[in-house]
Amino acid sequence: GNLEEEEYDYLFKIVLVGESGVGKSNILSRFTKNEFNLESKATIGVEFAAKCIQHEGKAIKAQIWDTAGQERFRAITSSYYKGAMGALLVYDISKHATFENLDRWVNEVRSFTQPDLSIILVGNKCDMAYAREVTQDEAIRYAQQQKIPFFETSALDCTNVELVFRELLVAIARRTD
Numbered sequence: 173g174n175l176e177e178e179e180y181d182y183l184f185k186i187v188l189v190g191e192s193g194v195g196k197s198n199i200l201s202r203f204t205k206n207e208f209n210l211e212s213k214a215t216i217g218v219e220f221a222a223k224c225i226q227h228e229g230k231a232i233k234a235q236i237w238d239t240a241g242q243e244r245f246r247a248i249t250s251s252y253y254k255g256a257m258g259a260l261l262v263y264d265i266s267k268h269a270t271f272e273n274l275d276r277w278v279n280e281v282r283s284f285t286q287p288d289l290s291i292i293l294v295g296n297k298c299d300m301a302y303a304r305e306v307t308q309d310e311a312i313r314y315a316q317q318q319k320i321p322f323f324e325t326s327a328l329d330c331t332n333v334e335l336v337f338r339e340l341l342v343a344i345a346r347r348t349d
């Protein structure tokens with residue numbers, strides 16, 4: 173039924189971070205609505221969406237915040253991060269510059285959240301292997317350095333989208349139990 177009326181055992185706020193154009197909004201719409209939009213346009217309207225998953229007999233509700241395009245202007249405010257328990261740190265495997273800027277995003281999200289924040293590194297657009305600029309090896313090295321899990325996703329063909337949210341939510345549920 174209605175999202176607001178849905179019953180759940182846990183409610184976790186998750187934030188999407190990463191450069192503009194890496195596919196954050198489409199990862200969110202793929203996960204919450206099973207929708208994908210080919211047109212590149214700044215996020216409009218809704219700033220967050222929610223979805224429930226079941227895990228070991230418990231309902232975990234994710235409230236997932238999207239940037240509404242502020243990341244273009246380096247203007248994400250502290251309220252975006254406030255209360256976040258997890259983050260997907262997203263880059264585009266076909267644009268190396270989006271990988272090079274990850275430190276900035278890690279530092280920003282860490283500065284506004286609790287030290288135990290769960291983060292997953294997400295290399296999106298893995299359907300574009302023909303245009304790959306970021307190898308899996310260098311992403312794995314970065315993830316090891318940051319001590320966070322790493323997955324490649326495609327919001328276009330659905331690869332691993334459900335999985336990264338599930339991994340993140342289960343990791344948060346484990347540490348909050």
Ligand code: GDP
Binds near residue numbers: 194209210299329
């Ligand atoms: P955001 O700025 O990070 O929110 O990125 P968007 O979700 O708006 O996506 C930017 C562009 O990349 C759009 O044209 C999308 O259609 C495209 N895009 C997003 N995810 C994927 C993906 O997994 N594969 C491909 N090929 N394109 C994608």
Ligand code: MG
Binds near residue numbers: 196198215239240241
């Ligand atoms: Mg967006």
